[in-house]
Amino acid sequence: MSLQEADLIKELADKILYHRQLYYSGKPVLSDHEFDELENKLRKLDPKHPVLAMVGTSSLAADDKIKHRFPMLSLAKTYVLDDLLKWQGDRELLGSVKLDGNSLSLVYINGKLTEAKTRGNGFEGENVQSKVSWIESCLPKLNWKTIKKFNINDSFIEVRGELCCHEKKFESLSQKMETLGLEKPSNPRNIVAGILGRKHHENLSKYFDFFACDLLGEDGFSPFDKEADKFKFLLELGFLIPEVRKVQTKEQVESYLSFVKNYIDFEPYGADGAVFSINRVEEHRRMGSTSHHPRFKMSFKWQGETATTELLSISWSTSRLGVVTPVAEVKPVTLSGATISNVTLHNVSRVVEHQLKVGDQIEIVRSGEVIPKFLRVVHAKKGQCLVPTHCPSCQFKLLEDGVRLLCSNTACPAQVFRGVLNWIQVVGIEDLSEKRLQLLFDLEKVNKIADLYSLSVKDFLDLPMVKDKLAKKLYATIQSSKSIPLAVFLNGLGIHGAGQSTWKELVDFFGDLETILEADSSAIAEIDGFAEKSAQQIVSGLKLRSRDIKDLIKAGLAPYVELADKKFENNNFKDKTFVLTGTMERPRQSIVDDIIKAGGKVVNAVSSKVDVLIIADPKSKSSKAKKARDLGISLWSEKVFTEKLKF
Ligand SMILES: [Zn+2]
Missing domain, CATH: 3.40.50.10190 (BRCT domain)
Known part of the structure; x- marks a missing residue:
């Protein structure tokens, strides 16, 4: 090694140490990429340089264990709705999506992150602070203004949650690991534990996201009266939080579970159930914990009994977005105490993959209260697997789109019907059930969303089981839904790839409906947090729905713009x-x-x-x-x- 080279190595090592120090103190000046470049340069010159192997600037070794001040217990678990309801009693619950990551505890003293550790055995965990400092969503500091605003006086705050790896980030991480000569990870769930347990390359943790699910004050309980407020606080501090919802009635619990069930299938972070906690924190203190789990929380999972039965027929139906999905009718069989005669087959690829046909003996599973699922073929009958070529609703020729079959006819009756039903659910027109809507469709009184607004009290009286009082109520609810926030209006159109919060952001950004309709995808993609692809989906979705939008405005819909809290205009910011x-x-x-x-x-x-x-x-x-x-x-x-x- 030449003297010059030795100097360069020393210079690089010092630089890396300096920037790492800045990073840990929350004041980095280099981008991650620039920092990686420094490390790469040093690695080329001296692959075994100790700076490359150092864990942060902390003097603690990576395998340090730290005691949890309050044990990190497991959760009581059930697969049965009745058990959940019995535990609940008449109490209000807060439901949240149960992310399937690695549990992490972050301890803040006077607002500053002082400890980060894994769950470990529940009593002591692995010190992972140096890794956590690479993770943007593990906040190094808590905003004192927010703490004051929420009246929190505890100097000790512990935030617990799940560390997860997004599908997309997992791809980048896999590539990165390959270029570093590390073994390629098998799945997003394992990689989090893998990186946390690794002594080197702790900067790979930056591919992870932390979701805050719990908050403990000095007495080991949430310092809030309600669980819901805890999440508001965490969100305002800047933490990511899972999808949460307050539920009380059986219907609300069921509807939340079906939401979660649906959500899990598309959740890019990986989720495996729902967690419910009693909303009133006072109850938590009263109920306490067993040595294994807190009594005020209950997780719900779908993972049930299986049974073998005969496939009688496969029926295909078209969804709101034109996806044609198969459902199997099976010989009735008892599963987890219920008689099962229908089983979801998910999508066409499942049918083709297993060559499903009438007469097959199949194994099915029922998890919790959702529709049972097909697991495998136990004994196949001879014959051919049949897949539709035309839409069962409109007879349009179907397109193959990856694992799905698609009806591209935007006037497809099944899609239109589902679209109107979606509007009714989003806008909240209670009592107008799917059955009643189907009757209105059959009578040709409703053919599109806007038709709802020309229905008279008499139209409802023509429906079976609808008396004067209900007819008037239905009419009034529909009429009152003419005045709704613009974001709700747009969400009601059911455009693929955009939910309520997306529309709220677009409304906040563009200000009114006209401007949103005029915006092209590049204007939307410019907004912080929007990707080009979703921007394109939004623009083409709005275009597809332009007829509906015009008809709705003509029908007297007057969506209004909600101001983002109280807007205060400031010339340093206005229109900039x-x-x-x-x-x-x-x-x-x-x-x-x-x-x-x-x-x-x-x-x-x-x-x-x-x-x-x-x-x-x-x-x-x-x-x-x-x-x-x-x-x-x-x-x-x-x-x-x-x-x-x-x-
Ligand atoms: Zn169709």
Whole structure:
């Protein structure tokens, strides 16, 4: 090794140590990529350099164990709805999606992250603080303003949650690991535990996301009166949280479970059930815990009994979005105490893969209260597997789209019907059940969403079992739904790839319906947090629904724009466009919220349309900062931003 090379190695190592220190103190000036580049350079020159193997700047070894101040217990679990309801009694619950990640505990003393550990054996866990510091959603600090706002006086706050790997990030991580010469991970669930247990490459943790699910104060319980408030607090602090909902009646519990069931199939982070906790925290203290689990929480999973039966027929139906799905009718069989005669087959690929046909002996599974599922063929009957070529509703020729069969006819009666039903559910027209809607369709009184608004009291009286009182109520509910928030209106159109929160963001950004309809996909993709693909889906979805939108407005619908909290206009922000980059002291989302409230917009990329780049270090030499300087864009530090917010 030449002297010159030795100098270069030393210089690189010092640089890495310096930047790592900055990173751990929450003030990085290099992007992850730039930091990786430094490490790569050093690795090329000296692959065994100790700096590369060092775990953070902490003096603790990676296999340090830390005691949990309050044991991290398991959860009581059930597969049976009745058991869940019996446990619930008449109490209000808070349901949340049960993410299937690795449990993590983050301890904050006076708002500062002082400990991060795994669940371990429940009494002591592995110290993972150096890894956690790479994870953006593991906040290094809690915003004191938020703590004050929520009246939290505990100096000890423990946030517990799940560390998960998003499907997409898993792909990037796999590639990255391959380039590092590490063994390729098998699945997103295992990789989290794998990286957490690794001594080196702790920066790979940056591919993970932490979802906060629980919060403990000094007495080991939530410092809030209600569980729901706990989640509001976590969200406002800037944590990611799972989907939560308050439920009380049996119907609400069931509807939430069917939501979760559906959600699990598409959840990119991996989820395996629902967790319910008693909403009143006072009850938690009263009920306490066993040595194994808290008595005030219950998880619900779908994983049930199986049975073998005969496949009698396969029926195909078209969904709201035109997907043609198969359902099997089977010889009635008892499973977990219920008689089963229908089994979902998911999609056409399942039918083709297993060559399903009438007469097959199949094994089915019933998990909780949902529709039972097909598991496998036990004994196949001779013959051919038949798959439809035309839509069962409109006879249009079907398209094959990956694992699905699609009807592309937008006037397809089944799709239109499902679309109107979706509107009714989103807007909340109670009592107009699927059955009643079907009758209105059969009588040709409803053929599209807007037709609902021309129905008279008499039209309802023509339906069986509908008396004067109900007819008037139905009519009044429909009429009152003419005035709804614009985001609800747009959500009711059932456009693929966009939910209520997406529409709310678009409404906040563009201001009114007209502007949203005029926006092209590049304008939407510019908004912070929107991807090009979903922007395109939104634009084409709106285009497809333009007839519906016109008809609804003509029918007297007057969607209104809800202001994002109280808007206060500030000339430093009004009509200006912002880009955020680097790690900030405050949670990113709360900065975005403040900008929107002050009348500004936040976009993804630096371009000539941008007015201000908010950046951790305005002197940074990063490409974003350079480009901004070249374009004459103002660069504000977070401190300057806070000043400008005060006028
Ligand atoms: Zn069709």
